[in-house]
Amino acid sequence: MDIKEKWLRKKAEILLPFLKKIKVPAEFLTVFRIFFALIVVIIFLNGNYLLSLIFLTVYQFVLMLDYIDGKLARYQRRFSVKWVKIDFIQMDIKGAEIWAIKGMERTMKNNHVHFAIAAYHTPKFLKGKKTADVLLPIFKKKNYSAKIGFPKHLTVYASKNI
Secondary structure (H helix, E strand, C coil): CCHHHHHHHHHHCCCHHHHHHCCCCHHHHHHHHHHHHHHHHHHHHCCCHHHHHHHHHHHHHHCCHHHHHHHHHHHCCCCCCCCCCCCEEEECCCCCHHHHHHHCHHHHHHCCCEEEEECCCCCHHHCCCCHHHHHHHHHHHCCEEEEEECHHHCEEEEEECC
C-alpha cells in the first residue's frame, strides 16, 4: 500500500460515521461509483475535455468510497449478494478446512452446497488425527451426508440431506 492509498483510506474513514448515520446501503456506494464512471466516460466521448477533467478529478474522491464500502457492509451486517447461490465448494487448505466449514454456517444453511474437501492432512492441533476424522462428524451434525473417497488423496465428499 503506497502513501497516497494510505492517505485516501484515512480520509475516506471520516465519511464512515456519516454514512452509518444516514443508513446508506454499502451496495449503493458500489453502484454509485460505477454510475459516476459511466458519466465520466460519456462526457469524455462527447468531446467536452474540460468537463471530463473536472469529473475525473471528482472521480478520484468518489474512488475513496471503495475504501469504506467493506467496513460499511460489515457494520450493516450485509455479507453477500442475495441472488448469488453457491452449490459447490472444493477445498484443500492444509488442515484449515475444519475452521472453514465452521465459519460458513450461513452459506450452508441458505444454499444446497456440495463439498469436495481434501482431508489427508494431519495438523498438529488434531494430535495425530486426519482432517477427515473430524470433518465427518461435523457434517453429520449439520445434517449432511458425508463419505470418504479417493483413498490415495483422502477426500471427503458431502451434500445436504433433503
